[in-house]
Amino acid sequence: MPDLNDLTALALPTGSRLVAEESENRLSLSLDAQPLITLRLTREPELQVRVEARLDTQALWAACYWLFARDPACQHLAWHLDEAPVEALLSGLLIPNETAGQYRCERALFWQLPQPWLGASMTGSYPQQRVISGGKRHPLRPVKPRGEVYRRFDARLGAWISLRTVDIDLDLARFNRWQNSARVASFWQEEGSLEQHREYLGKLEADPHTVTLIGCFDDQPFAYFEAYWAKEDRIAPFYEAGDYDRGIHMLVGEENHRGPHKVASWLSALTHYLFLDDPRTQRVVAEPRADNAKMIGYMQGQRFHCEKEFDFPHKRAALMVLGRERFFERCGLA
Known part of the structure; x- marks a missing residue:
């Protein structure tokens, strides 16, 4: 048995x-x-x-x-x-x-069936049309979602894991607090004032290639994520980005939600959401600092692999990749 x-x-x-x-x-x-x-x-x-x-x-x-x-x-x-x-x-x-x-x-x-985990989403059925922006040719992206986009009860944790889009007025103070913590600042290097962070979030809100998200356990915010279309991102020159590849930036702000068991929950939920959001997405990528061994280890625990290291202007990065087939094969969601 x-x-x-x-x-x-x-x-x-x-x-x-x-x-x-x-x-x-x-x-x-x-x-x-x-x-x-x-x-x-x-x-x-x-x-x-x-x-x-x-x-x-x-x-x-x-x-x-x-x-x-x-x-x-x-x-x-x-x-x-x-x-x-x-x-x-x-x-x-x-x-x-x-x-x-x-x-x-x-x-x-x-686990590839989108309901009931996925919020209202038009991405998966959005028609394809090629456009050029910022000198890059890519599919026209759908209007960005607002509100809750993903919710699932994590049977292992005994808690809800959910993702919602950032509400700048609601989330600005906690985003500012998180970014100004020494632990987060050592990797993100985005310390600043409330107004600086309002401007930062405002630029991303207006950027059609990035969706900003708040991660919640039992509806309590604990993390900030940026999900972006890799084709028109700064990462695109460093690998052969597919038209629907998604990338992620990750920040856990609340100390009581750190640790391997929590990472396993939110990282699998985040990648699950991105693969469900558009069935044409074949890869989720990330580019943590190459010396961030803890985060790289957590990602490898969720079946990401390090394809290579490369140099951004501001950091030495590890290209972490998770393919759709690998994620859903022996899928660890429960």
Whole structure:
């Protein structure tokens, strides 16, 4: 039997709550205290799932979510269904086996489905048109989002991880405090006054290639992130940037949210958001200082690799790269 965690309930971004009663061979799920689905489980040679009643796509999705969160090492679910689940097949939630009535849910596909984690986003369906800005030819970018863009309950931490766009009036004081801390300043080198930081954030707000984000645990801000389109960024001359590659700058401001377990949560959430935001994004990149061994180690722990070191005018940088296939292969989200 696999090494299962002690999960008994999962909260969804919609506000609903998924609760389970599970034994070795049986799983019953309820949603908001209403029975949702009952399954019979066979765990060898892989997890086989049989349904004891007719199910809809919502119930099927919820069962897949529960089983993947319950066992982060589980990569496949084998479903036995009397009727073809048309909607689930069209979305990619399930794919057919060669044997009639048998279907698979693949972890690598499940975590690429954007809902319910992603906020309202037009990026993924935004049409492509080539434009030139700043001497660089790249796809026209969509209007930047506002408000919350990503939310997921981290089953390992037992906490919500969410991302929202920066509100300068709301976030200026904390951004100023974070940037003026000695730890952050040693890497960002952006110490300054409130007005200087208002100008800094204002320039980025007006820049179509960068989205500024606040990371929250249980809705409490703890970090600042910049997500940018690499093609029109200063990093582009240093590697073969794809049209939809995204890059990230990262700052954890609150001391009580530092540490490997927290990094694993927010870094995986940040990269998950960027891969969901546009399915054409094939890589997420970053360029921490080459001597920032701690951050580089954290990123390698989340499957980034160091492609090379290179020289920006202001620093020696490590080019850290995470490919879409590598992120979703054996995806560690729970």
